[in-house]
Amino acid sequence: MKLKVATSGAWLPHALAHFDEVLVDHAHCEKKAAANALSLLQAYPEVPGLPAQMARLAREESAHLARVLQVMEARGLALGRDGGDPYAQGLQRLLRHGAKERQLDRFLVAGLIEARSCERLELLARGLEDKALARFYAELAQSEDGHTTLFERLAREVADEATVATRLEHLLTREAELIEGLPLRAAVH
Ligand SMILES: [Fe+2]
Numbered sequence: 001m002k003l004k005v006a007t008s009g010a011w012l013p014h015a016l017a018h019f020d021e022v023l024v025d026h027a028h029c030e031k032k033a034a035a036n037a038l039s040l041l042q043a044y045p046e047v048p049g050l051p052a053q054m055a056r057l058a059r060e061e062s063a064h065l066a067r068v069l070q071v072m073e074a075r076g077l078a079l080g081r082d083g084g085d086p087y088a089q090g091l092q093r094l095l096r097h098g099a100k101e102r103q104l105d106r107f108l109v110a111g112l113i114e115a116r117s118c119e120r121l122e123l124l125a126r127g128l129e130d131k132a133l134a135r136f137y138a139e140l141a142q143s144e145d146g147h148t149t150l151f152e153r154l155a156r157e158v159a160d161e162a163t164v165a166t167r168l169e170h171l172l173t174r175e176a177e178l179i180e181g182l183p184l185r186a187a188v189h
């Protein structure tokens with residue numbers, strides 16, 4: 001899936017200037033990604049391939065979380081409570097209510113969040129002066145890119161090509177509106 005708008009040029013300087021806050025938010029994002037993988041496994045065990053894929057995804061996102069927590073610890077940062085993510089919450093509100101529709105939307109929204117995360121982590125990778133940290137972010141960005149593909153595949157597993165394409169186009173448009181309407185935050189989204 002190809003995002004319709006690029007992140008504003010103002011985001012990276014802001015994120016780098018408040019990188020400690022971004023790290024804490026990033027840890028919460030990885031935690032939510034791991035939790036969402038298990039939640040999808042719980043909700044849709046009948047989708048071919050999904051249980052094993054979501055188990056692996058939960059493990060990968062938990063590993064990302066553990067590594068972000070390690071970076072935080074080295075900088076003396078505590079996790080604290082999750083302040084919430086208006087971006088992800090905005091996307092969750094787009095989920096439709098019918099069982100089939102909701103299932104497709106959950107896969108597509110998860111894919112969108114991965115795609116936007118990938119874009120932002122890549123920006124951090126290019127902007128961070130600390131070489132080790134930049135490599136870490138480049139590696140994570142690549143991993144999130146793979147997750148976008150995984151969720152697109154799952155969407156195609158549960159709906160036909162035309163249905164996926166129409167819904168994805170709609171959600172990509174709404175995602176673009178959402179990301180452009182949100183205030184600049186020292187956060188991944
Ligand atoms: Fe991740």
Ligand SMILES: [Fe+2]
Nearest residue numbers: 033114144147
């Ligand atoms: Fe991911």
